[in-house]
Amino acid sequence: xxxxxxxxxxxxxxxxxxxxxxxxxxxxxxxxxxxxxxxxxxxxxxxxxxxxxxxxxxxxxxxxxxxxxxxxxxxxxxxxxxxxxxxxxxxxxxxxxxxxxxxxxxxxxxxxxxxxxxxxxxxxxxxxxxxxxxx
Amino acid sequence: xxxxxxxxxxxxxxxxxxxxxxxxxxxxxxxxxxxxxxxxxxxxxxxxxxxxxxxxxxxxxxxxxxxxxxxxxxxxxxxxxxxxxxxxxxxxxxxxxxxxxxxxxxxxxxxxxxxxxxxxxxxxxxxxxxxxxxxxxxxxxxxxxxxxxxxxxxxxx
Numbered sequence: 001x002x003x004x005x006x007x008x009x010x011x012x013x014x015x016x017x018x019x020x021x022x023x024x025x026x027x028x029x030x031x032x033x034x035x036x037x038x039x040x041x042x043x044x045x046x047x048x049x050x051x052x053x054x055x056x057x058x059x060x061x062x063x064x065x066x067x068x069x070x071x072x073x074x075x076x077x078x079x080x081x082x083x084x085x086x087x088x089x090x091x092x093x094x095x096x097x098x099x100x101x102x103x104x105x106x107x108x109x110x111x112x113x114x115x116x117x118x119x120x121x122x123x124x125x126x127x128x129x130x131x132x133x134x135x
Numbered sequence: 136x137x138x139x140x141x142x143x144x145x146x147x148x149x150x151x152x153x154x155x156x157x158x159x160x161x162x163x164x165x166x167x168x169x170x171x172x173x174x175x176x177x178x179x180x181x182x183x184x185x186x187x188x189x190x191x192x193x194x195x196x197x198x199x200x201x202x203x204x205x206x207x208x209x210x211x212x213x214x215x216x217x218x219x220x221x222x223x224x225x226x227x228x229x230x231x232x233x234x235x236x237x238x239x240x241x242x243x244x245x246x247x248x249x250x251x252x253x254x255x256x257x258x259x260x261x262x263x264x265x266x267x268x269x270x271x272x273x274x275x276x277x278x279x280x281x282x283x284x285x286x287x288x289x290x291x292x
Contacts, residue, residue, distance in 0.1 A: 047188065054248070054251055055254050078189065093227065095227070097229075108228055110193075114195045115195070115261075116194060
């Protein structure tokens with residue numbers, strides 16, 4: 001009889017535990033919330049940090065404002081890509097085979113400038129941002 | 136002539152330029168900019184160097200190239216050359232195939248934050264094949280300049 005009660009209690013607790021875990025996942029609950037970012041930091045880099053950086057920064061601002069994503073954007077030169085720190089994503093407009101030492105993904109953002117493949121790029125970017133922001 | 140912060144003048148416009156290589160076009164336009172005192176002596180070497188390291192061919196429907204640099208630029212300007220025959224520029228995105236460029240826009244920019252609007256306008260023009268094809272049909276530099284002014288400054292300010 002005692003065994004049965006204990007067993008029931010155990011079962012109940014476990015069930016409750018499982019439920020709350022599921023709820024946490026669904027709502028982006030407590031454990032995930034700690035990792036979740038409220039804002040995304042993007043580094044934009046082109047050959048000289050002039051023309052395409054200026055225009056692509058504007059285009060990114062338009063996209064992120066429309067999606068209501070908080071952001072900071074900083075201009076860089078492509079040669080700085082390996083050593084940029086504190087960026088969640090790096091968007092380049094020129095050729096580079098370098099990786100970021102801090103591990104930020106490097107995306108080819110020239111489509112935002114030429115318009116060729118701009119929609120695909122935007123989708124890819126937003127997917128990447130969602131992944132980063134949800135931890 | 137001032138295009139929302141970018142200077143230019145008819146002598147910086149070449150129609151049906153017969154250059155054969157990217158370096159030749161860049162050299163021609165840089166020399167013109169130097170002769171009008173938009174740039175100092177180092178500009179030509181800097182922009183050629185920059186193009187070798189970070190090429191500026193854009194793989195758009197009507198391909199263009201946009202060599203630009205700030206070293207040696209005394210006054211922000213743009214110059215343009217429509218090309219009689221397409222000239223190979225390496226692609227900005229590092230693709231192996233060169234971009235067979237029809238029009239070259241060469242810029243010297245001192246501080247891009249002052250020219251954001253006009254640079255965005257240029258970007259829209261590069262994406263607009265119909266406008267670019269129109270430029271290729273113009274055989275008079277004043278006419279080309281007027282058309283550019285309409286397209287780049289139309290509703291700015």
